Amino acid sequence: MDWSLFGCARKGYVTYAPDEPDLRDRLTAPTAGGTAWRCLRCGTFVTHGQPGKGQHGKVQHGKVQRGSGPAVAAPLLRRGKELRDEFILRVFAVERFIRFVIFAAAASSAASGPQELAGPAPR
Numbered sequence: 001m002d003w004s005l006f007g008c009a010r011k012g013y014v015t016y017a018p019d020e021p022d023l024r025d026r027l028t029a030p031t032a033g034g035t036a037w038r039c040l041r042c043g044t045f046v047t048h049g050q051p052g053k054g055q056h057g058k059v060q061h062g063k064v065q066r067g068s069g070p071a072v073a074a075p076l077l078r079r080g081k082e083l084r085d086e087f088i089l090r091v092f093a094v095e096r097f098i099r100f101v102i103f104a105a106a107a108s109s110a111a112s113g114p115q116e117l118a119g120p121a122p123r
């Protein structure tokens, strides 16, 4: 499973136009539908992800985060195994929360449960 694609499916593509022309050429590809920009997370070329252009009022196919500037200012993204680790940690956090709710309910019902189970009070 490609966890980078999973991340882009959840959060959207991330494109970035570096100011350096040689790096910019490596992240673009000319297509019939316009210039395609490479996603920084999954490496997919997306035609609707031109960085640095506001596309208000235009229909978009999915979410795209765009950016531009010097290459050192490009966003650092979690990819592949890091995304898998993040997903697993989140699953564990949800599992721990569910366990907390179950034990809190059990403790609460045990504290305020029927008192006759304790038997008659000693004399």
Ligand SMILES: [Zn+2]
Residues within 6 Å of the ligand: 004, 005, 008, 012, 013, 014, 039, 040, 041, 042, 043, 044
């Ligand atoms: Zn992507």
